Amino acid sequence: MNSELLSIAKEVAIKAGLAIMDVFVSEDFATEYKADDSPVTKADKTANDIINSVLESTGLPVLSEENIQIPFSGRQSFTKYWLVDPLDGTKSFVRREPDFTVNIALIENDTPVLGVVYVPATQKLYWGSVGGGAFIKEAGVQKQIHVSETAEPLRVVASKNHLDDATARFIEQFRNPDIKNIGSSLKILAIAEGTADIYPRLRPSCMEWDTAAAHAVLEAAGGYINDLENKPLSYNKEDLLNPGFIATNNLKSFKI
Structure with a gap:
């Protein structure tokens, strides 16, 4: 079906x-x-x-x-x-x-x-x-x-229009990261096709419909999107605003 x-x-x-x-x-x-x-x-x-x-x-x-x-x-x-x-x-x-x-x-x-x-x-x-x-x-x-192995330097994708201070500080912890600012769900897809390692979005600023389709593609490609409590993003919540999250090719490599 x-x-x-x-x-x-x-x-x-x-x-x-x-x-x-x-x-x-x-x-x-x-x-x-x-x-x-x-x-x-x-x-x-x-x-x-x-x-x-x-x-x-x-x-x-x-x-x-x-x-x-x-x-x-x-x-x-x-x-x-x-x-x-x-x-x-x-x-x-x-x-x-x-x-x-x-x-x-x-x-x-x-x-x-x-x-x-x-x-x-x-x-x-x-x-x-x-x-x-x-x-x-x-x-x-x-x-x-399929997602790739984590690269060195780390390949980070970040929002072109909604990069917040908390996310910027999170990115600063990595040594000389390769950062690309991209719009739309293409950030998540970059991880799915192996051209990026992580997409952090720590401040709630996008809706469930912004992530759901690319979320499915990323998980099918071997990646993850988890909230800041390390739980997979859930959908059809009472409030359709997503919490802060991290999309990545390797959950074990990244801590909040």
């Missing part, structure tokens, strides 16, 4: 990504701002409509950043549902930078068991599932991906 759902998620992620690129190359983003001052564009809304129209046909609930939010009383009984960010990295998108993604995750019992991430600007498609491995398809070529 989940293999069929994976195929559906991959197909609609690409379809949404093509619609996003139509807006990206235009001059009409129709940017608005939410109450938290985060931007939302025509691309966010169009991609969301495309994804909803397909995922709703599976009969599973859809929890998306751009949908009217379902109160906890209405979703606490969810055992299996879709968790979607139709356009992660909207700030990069508005600046016409390429690091934005389409994120679709399948959550079962508060755990991401399947994830698809599409990168519209580069046409890279990532996916992973529990027991099924993690993969990337680029320029028509598909290959399996």
Whole structure:
């Protein structure tokens, strides 16, 4: 069953990504701002409509950043549902930078068991599932991906738009780290494909839909995302804000 759902998620992620690129190359983003001052564009809304129209046909609930939010009383009984960010990295998108993604995750019992991430600007498609491995398809070529051994110097990925003081101090403990600032879920995917070792985000500043799809890919690739109590990130909490966390290729190497 989940293999069929994976195929559906991959197909609609690409379809949404093509619609996003139509807006990206235009001059009409129709940017608005939410109450938290985060931007939302025509691309966010169009991609969301495309994804909803397909995922709703599976009969599973859809929890998306751009949908009217379902109160906890209405979703606490969810055992299996879709968790979607139709356009992660909207700030990069508005600046016409390429690091934005389409994120679709399948959550079962508060755990991401399947994830698809599409990168519209580069046409890279990532996916992973529990027991099924993690993969990337680029320029028509598909290959399996896996986390790498921890490198020296340490390869750190950090948020381009949300680097907080606590995270900066945490990074300072490492000797001459190789630091890259990247937008969207691409930070987690860098670890999954073996080009980074750790992504710390110690201050709660992103939502469950920002991490779920890439979380599934990373775990399928042999990596981890744990909170600051060293427990795996959990989903469908009453508050959808993620706690501070560390994504990494090797839990034993890093301590808070």
